[in-house]
Amino acid sequence: MWRRSSCFLGLPLPRNASVIRRRGESLCLFNGCSSDSRLKVVDALLGAVTWEQEVRVQGWVRAVRAQKEITFLNINDGSSLQSLQIVARPDLDIRGITFGSAVEIWGKLVRSPHKKQSTELLADKIKLVGACNPVDLPFKIKERHSLEYIRQFPHLRCKTNVFSSLLRIRSEAFTAFHSFFKNNGFIHIHTPIITSNDCEGAGELFQIEPASKTAEKHNNFFDVPSFLTVSGQLHLEVMTGAFTQVYTFGPTFRAENSQTRRHLAEFYMVEAELAFTESLKDIMEVMENLFKTATSHILSKRPDDVELFHKYVAPGQKGRLEQMMKNSFQVLSYTEAIDILQRSMETFKFEPKWGCDLQTEHESYLVEHCGNIPVFVVNYPYDIKPFYARDNQDGPQHTVAAVDLLVPGIGELCGGSLREERLDLLQSRLKQHGLKETYQWYEELRLFGSVPHGGFGLGFERYLQCILGVENIKDVIPFPRFSHSCLL
Known part of the structure; x- marks a missing residue:
C-alpha cells in the first residue's frame, strides 16, 4: 500500500518535491531524482533511511586511513559530533583528499561490522569539492587543542x-x-x-x-x-x-x-x-x-x-x-x-x-x-x-x-x-x-x-x-x- 508523506528526514519538503513511502522501504523524489537524495550525517547515523538506499553525503574529512585495498574516510557535516565512516574501493579516485578537505560522496548505507559504529557508507563515487593543505591548517589530526589555542583562529x-x-x-x-x-x-x-x-x-x-x-x-x-x-x-x-x-x-x-x-x-x-x-x-x-x-x-x-x-x-x-x-x-x-x-x-x-x-x-x-x-x-x-x-x-x-x-x-x-x-x-x-x-x-x-x-x-x-x-x-x-x- 502506497502512502504520501509530508516530510523527509524530519525536514519540510519543497513544493515541487514529494515522498512516496511503501511498507518496508522509502523512496524520495526531488525534482524527478529518486536515487540521489542528499543525506545529513546525523540522519545517516540514526538510520533515517532504508539500508542499501542510494544517498549523497556532503561534508569535510576528519580522518583518512589507507589500507592495502580499501581507504576509510571519516566525514562530518556539522550535524553531529560523530562522523560517518566512508568505505572507498581502490578503483575510486581519492587523489588530493586529505584531512580537512570538502567532499561529496555517493553510495549506499549499510550496517557496519564494527562495534563502535552502527552505520557506514559504501562509496560509489567521491568528488573533491575543496582541497585542504593539512600542513598549513593550524589544527592537527589526533591532537586535542585547548580553547585558548583555537581562539586565535576565529575564522577556522x-x-x-x-x-x-x-x-x-x-x-x-x-x-x-x-x-x-x-x-x-x-x-x-x-x-x-x-x-x-x-x-x-x-x-x-x-x-x-x-x-x-x-x-x-x-x-x-x-x-x-x-x-x-x-x-x-x-x-x-x-x-x-x-x-x-x-x-x-x-x-x-x-x-x-x-x-x-x-x-x-x-x-x-x-x-x-x-x-x-x-x-x-x-x-x-x-x-x-x-x-x-x-x-x-x-x-x-x-x-x-x-x-x-x-x-x-x-x-x-x-x-x-x-x-x-x-x-x-x-x-x-x-x-x-x-x-x-x-x-x-x-x-x-x-x-x-x-x-x-x-x-x-x-x-x-x-x-x-x-x-x-x-x-x-x-x-x-x-x-x-x-x-x-x-x-x-x-x-x-x-x-x-x-x-x-x-x-x-x-x-x-x-x-x-x-x-x-x-x-x-x-x-x-x-x-x-x-x-x-x-x-x-x-x-x-x-x-x-x-x-x-x-x-x-x-x-x-x-x-x-x-x-x-x-x-x-x-x-x-x-x-x-x-x-x-x-x-x-
Missing part, C-alpha cells in the same frame, strides 16, 4: 570538534529558551538595538554616528544622541502596558574596557518582564524554572556534545551541574550576604561592607558557602541599584526589591527587580539622578493603566559557561568582541 575554529559542539549546544540553548517562554505564555518582542536611553545608567555606551562625513558635524542622525542598546528592559516595560508577560532575546552592548573572563563588548541577553506582580518570588521562580527547563532540554537533545565538554574541558562539571539541577536554589538577603562575608576567614581583595556592591570574589564565596548551589541575593541597598528598582521603604537601611542570581564558577548570571510603579517615588528618583527630562515618557507609562510589574535579564554566554564549565566567555560565542579586539 568551527572546524574543531570542541567548537562545533559548542555551536550546536548554543543553537539548542537558543531553541530551549524560546520554547520555555512560548510554553509559558510569554509574547516575544523585538526590542531595538539602536536606542536613546541608558537603561543601566552606568554610561558604558557605544554611541551611533554615521560613517559619512557629509552631515553637519554637530547634527545627530536621529536628532538626539543614540546608542547601541545595553538592555531591552525599558522597551519591555512599555509592553507590560498591554501584555502580561513579554520577553526579548538579542544582542546587547557594553563599552567596558575589560579583559576579564566574564565580560564582552557584545553579548546576548534573555530578558523577561511580568505584569501584575508584586513579589520578587514570582521573578525568582521564572529564573529558576528557565534555568532548569532549558538545561534539561539541552542535556536531552545534545548529550554527546555536552559530554565532550564535561569529559575533556571541565572534568567534574557534570556532577556540579547535577547538583544545581536537583536542588532548589538558595535565597539570601543582601544584609545576610554581607554578614556571611564579614564573618568568613577569607581574605578578600575588596572589603565587604554594607552599601557596596558585591564583587566577583564575594559572589564566588557566597555560592560556595551555600554548597555550590545557585543562590538568589535579594533586597539590595537603594543607592547601588538603578532608578527603576522598587523602593522597599524599609527604614534606615533603605533597600530596593532587586535580585541577583549567583551561580557556581560564574558569579552573577541574572539580575532583576520589581519596577517602581508609584509615580511620586519614581519622579523623586529620576530628579535625584538628573534624568527627569530624559525619561518623561517613562513617567507617562505610570499614568495610563500602569500595574505593578518586574523582570530580569540573563546573560546567555554566562549561562553557557555555567552549564559547560567553560572558563572564558570568549569561548562560548562565535565571534567575540572585547576591548582592543574586533576580528572579522
